[in-house]
Amino acid sequence: MKLYYTAPIGKLKIRRRFVRSKEESIWEQTILPLGNGSIGLSVYGEPEQERIILNNKYLWTGGPSPKRTDYCGGNIKADADGKSPYEYFVKVRELFKGGEISKAASLCNKLVGIEDGYGSYQCWGEINIDNLKPNGRINDYKRELDLDNAVCTVEYTTSSKGRRIKDVRKYFVSYPDNVAVLRIMREGGSIDTSIGFSSNHDAIITVNEKKIIQRGTISDNGLNYAGVLKVVSDGKVVADGDKLNISGANDIILLLALDTDYEDNYPVYRTGKSAESLVEGVIAKVDSAADKGYDTLLNNHIADYSALYDRVKLSIHDINVELPPTDKLKRIYSKKKCSQAYKRALECMVYQYGRYLTIASSRERDLLPSNLQGIWNVSDKPAWSSDFHLNVNLQMNYWPTYAANLSECAMPLIRYIDKLRTPGRLTAELYTGIASKGSEENGFLFHTQNTPFGWTCPGWDFSWGWSPAAVPWILHNVYEYYEYTCDKEMLKGTIYPMLKESCAYFTKLLIDDGCGRLVTAPCFSPEHGPRTLGNTYEQSLLMQMYLDTIHAANVLDIDSELRKEWGATVAKLKPIEIGESGQIKEWYHETQLGQIGEKKHRHMSHLLGLYPCSIINKYEHPDQIRAAVVSMNERGEKTVGWAMCQRINSWARVGDGDRALKIIGDFIAKSLNLNLWDIHPPFQIDGNFGYTAGINEMLMQSISQRIELLPALPSAWRKGKVEGLLARGNYVVDIEWEDGKLNNAHIKALKGGKCRICTPQGNLVCDKEYHAHSDCIEVELTAGESVEVKLK
Numbered sequence: 001m002k003l004y005y006t007a008p009i010g011k012l013k014i015r016r017r018f019v020r021s022k023e024e025s026i027w028e029q030t031i032l033p034l035g036n037g038s039i040g041l042s043v044y045g046e047p048e049q050e051r052i053i054l055n056n057k058y059l060w061t062g063g064p065s066p067k068r069t070d071y072c073g074g075n076i077k078a079d080a081d082g083k084s085p086y087e088y089f090v091k092v093r094e095l096f097k098g099g100e101i102s103k104a105a106s107l108c109n110k111l112v113g114i115e116d117g118y119g120s121y122q123c124w125g126e127i128n129i130d131n132l133k134p135n136g137r138i139n140d141y142k143r144e145l146d147l148d149n150a151v152c153t154v155e156y157t158t159s160s161k162g163r164r165i166k167d168v169r170k171y172f173v174s175y176p177d178n179v180a181v182l183r184i185m186r187e188g189g190s191i192d193t194s195i196g197f198s199s200n201h202d203a204i205i206t207v208n209e210k211k212i213i214q215r216g217t218i219s220d221n222g223l224n225y226a227g228v229l230k231v232v233s234d235g236k237v238v239a240d241g242d243k244l245n246i247s248g249a250n251d252i253i254l255l256l257a258l259d260t261d262y263e264d265n266y267p268v269y270r271t272g273k274s275a276e277s278l279v280e281g282v283i284a285k286v287d288s289a290a291d292k293g294y295d296t297l298l299n300n301h302i303a304d305y306s307a308l309y310d311r312v313k314l315s316i317h318d319i320n321v322e323l324p325p326t327d328k329l330k331r332i333y334s335k336k337k338c339s340q341a342y343k344r345a346l347e348c349m350v351y352q353y354g355r356y357l358t359i360a361s362s363r364e365r366d367l368l369p370s371n372l373q374g375i376w377n378v379s380d381k382p383a384w385s386s387d388f389h390l391n392v393n394l395q396m397n398y399w400p401t402y403a404a405n406l407s408e409c410a411m412p413l414i415r416y417i418d419k420l421r422t423p424g425r426l427t428a429e430l431y432t433g434i435a436s437k438g439s440e441e442n443g444f445l446f447h448t449q450n451t452p453f454g455w456t457c458p459g460w461d462f463s464w465g466w467s468p469a470a471v472p473w474i475l476h477n478v479y480e481y482y483e484y485t486c487d488k489e490m491l492k493g494t495i496y497p498m499l500k501e502s503c504a505y506f507t508k509l510l511i512d513d514g515c516g517r518l519v520t521a522p523c524f525s526p527e528h529g530p531r532t533l534g535n536t537y538e539q540s541l542l543m544q545m546y547l548d549t550i551h552a553a554n555v556l557d558i559d560s561e562l563r564k565e566w567g568a569t570v571a572k573l574k575p576i577e578i579g580e581s582g583q584i585k586e587w588y589h590e591t592q593l594g595q596i597g598e599k600k601h602r603h604m605s606h607l608l609g610l611y612p613c614s615i616i617n618k619y620e621h622p623d624q625i626r627a628a629v630v631s632m633n634e635r636g637e638k639t640v641g642w643a644m645c646q647r648i649n650s651w652a653r654v655g656d657g658d659r660a661l662k663i664i665g666d667f668i669a670k671s672l673n674l675n676l677w678d679i680h681p682p683f684q685i686d687g688n689f690g691y692t693a694g695i696n697e698m699l700m701q702s703i704s705q706r707i708e709l710l711p712a713l714p715s716a717w718r719k720g721k722v723e724g725l726l727a728r729g730n731y732v733v734d735i736e737w738e739d740g741k742l743n744n745a746h747i748k749a750l751k752g753g754k755c756r757i758c759t760p761q762g763n764l765v766c767d768k769e770y771h772a773h774s775d776c777i778e779v780e781l782t783a784g785e786s787v788e789v790k791l792k
């Protein structure tokens with residue numbers, strides 16, 4: 001499975017309406033991304049000059065700095081009137097409870113943080129390789145990204161005076177060796193070129209033997225960094241200022257390592273390493289890579305990558321069809337006459353691309369999760385700082401991870417959230433008066449915007465900044481790690497303590513709504529409508545969190561008293577309500593649909609109980625499923641990239657595959673760039689991940705203790721096969737279907753237990769002894785055991 005282009009970037013038909021600068025717009029539409037979780041490359045592949053934009057996940061401005069000695073995660077201790085946010089918080093709640101809604105709503109504006117020190121994800125710099133094209137016309141140009149091995153290739157031939165020259169470039173970023181490897185080869189002639197390795201942050205650049213070395217300090221925050229580019233070549237390599245000139249080469253290998261002194265240790269956020277010692281480290285990395293040699297590096301890379309990527313295979317219709325270049329395929333896709341084979345192949349490619357981007361931007365040892373642009377960024381002022389946005393975006397980045405059988409890739413997310421607890425406790429105390437003392441963990445709070453430096457305050461504007469529900473929401477992503485892998489050690493040591501602390505906090509935060517129900521306040525449904533005492537967004541996420549925590553405590557067989565307490569809290573939480581139009585109410589005082597809030601708003605925060613949570617499900621609450629459909633119809637589908645993907649997942653959860661596929665069609669046609677990156681606009685990677693999650697959900701769901709096969713199969717997906725999806729309970733699921741009907745499924749239990757299986761297509765039978773329930777079959781499997789399932 002490959003993305004490929006037969007024309008250089010300058011000749012591709014790109015979108016001309018630039019949302020950002022021209023350079024950034026060309027970058028986001030055309031480059032091919034490579035990454036190993038922390039090092040990101042953007043490959044242009046121009047014949048004359050190779051240009052590769054460089055990123056390192058930890059290169060950020062903002063946070064603690066010698067220039068900002070009072071840095072405190074954006075939190076305000078007291079405003080100009082000497083009042084603390086907590087005083088305002090208490091007042092806001094009093095006003096809400098006393099029915100003085102508009103006063104309460106306007107006082108919410110005091111519940112903000114500051115902007116100074118927020119910072120932004122940075123671009124590192126670039127590698128430039130000059131004068132690459134020999135004389136003569138270019139033929140057979142091809143730039144491709146092979147998703148099967150995460151290698152990018154650029155190749156073309158030139159002929160001049162009867163001589164044919166073939167150039168081939170191969171690039172990859174290795175996770176095991178933690179270096180980027182760029183190889184440039186020429187047959188039929190030799191290469192004379194000059195190599196530059198530039199910095200966007202005024203690094204000191206030195207050239208030493210065959211290495212270009214950068215070292216520097218980010219002026220905003222004193223973050224130290226170092227990078228090295230080492231040349232291994234059969235040509236002559238000589239230093240020329242801060243460049244390396246190479247002559248007479250047939251083979252050039254460039255090895256790149258980048259590092260910073262970032263560490264996720266609150267409150268310093270630094271390892272304390274100097275730029276000089278970072279230089280020693282990166283040099284050791286490229287030297288050791290050079291000793292191993294290209295073939296070993298490539299083999300290590302492919303072995304590592306395929307161990308993850310190869311777990312899931314997807315083929316809808318006929319995957320083996322010869323495909324046109326990706327830019328053409330994308331253009332043809334939205335035409336009426338586009339063949340089934342092309343349509344389905346592109347849908348599968350975009351699915352696997354989401355898995356590829358997960359592996360490339362989020363790996364086990366990373367200290368940070370993928371951000372709004374994964375790890376790729378060309379600007380020093382990217383949109384929304386390319387931060388960690390928690391009112392849908394970061395959550396969506398990890399929606400597909402587990403079911404797409406890449407659980408390891410969620411480790412950086414779990415680590416990041418765990419580390420936010422410490423600064424988050426300060427925000428909880430300063431803004432809501434709930435303090436943790438000594439070993440007593442009374443809870444942490446963070447909101448919509450977050451950075452690598454413990455930024456946990458609400459943003460500098462309540463209307464998008466305030467979002468306590470960000471905590472239970474992202475904790476659901478964290479808890480899912482256990483649900484899918486059944487890793488009890490991880491549950492006990494890491495996940496459960498996070499859930500337990502958060503329950504302790506919200507139990508203290510909840511107040512009576514005046515009618516005997518528990519709610520939080522003030523609440524704001526992202527990012528529209530009134531400020532209220534409780535809302536469906538916050539209540540649904542809290543309900544899910546308490547249920548997850550009770551379940552976790554059951555599994556671990558601990559905290560029985562707390563379980564009872566949490567159970568009692570769940571019973572008193574204000575429940576999901578259905579309004580006069582038959583809709584899920586977003587606000588409790590909502591009567592008819594559409595009377596409050598912005599029409600067609602992109603956020604569907606009142607439907608999070610449906611997806612990614614599971615409190616709205618067809619088994620227990622078919623009435624709420626019907627109400628969710630009413631609400632979704634009202635919200636419509638004309639929206640930005642990530643929001644289309646939330647809709648794909650939500651329609652899959654209600655079992656409407658045709659509707660999901662319709663949005664998929666629009667998403668591919670309108671919301672993907674030529675390089676298949678999702679746009680908000682501009683480029684925002686959450687849509688890529690949300691799309692992949694959507695396909696997972698259409699083919700297999702595993703909520704309410706059941707594995708549901710083909711829960712939302714579109715009628716246009718007549719036949720197909722998916723192998724290797726992961727279901728909650730740690731089951732690996734393969735499904736084959738033909739003529740729109742389930743042919744067979746193979747389910748392998750990695751952990752074992754009672755496995756309930758169903759499909760909306762009819763009753764099932766299997767090759768093991770089973771119990772038939774009214775809506776599923778139940779089979780007992782031991783670890784390692786498999787079962788074959790068919791329609792009765």
Ligand code: FUC
Pocket residue numbers: 372384389391393464527602603640642680684
């Ligand atoms: C949320 C969304 C926006 C955007 C931003 C990064 O605030 O409402 O659409 O995706 O995050």
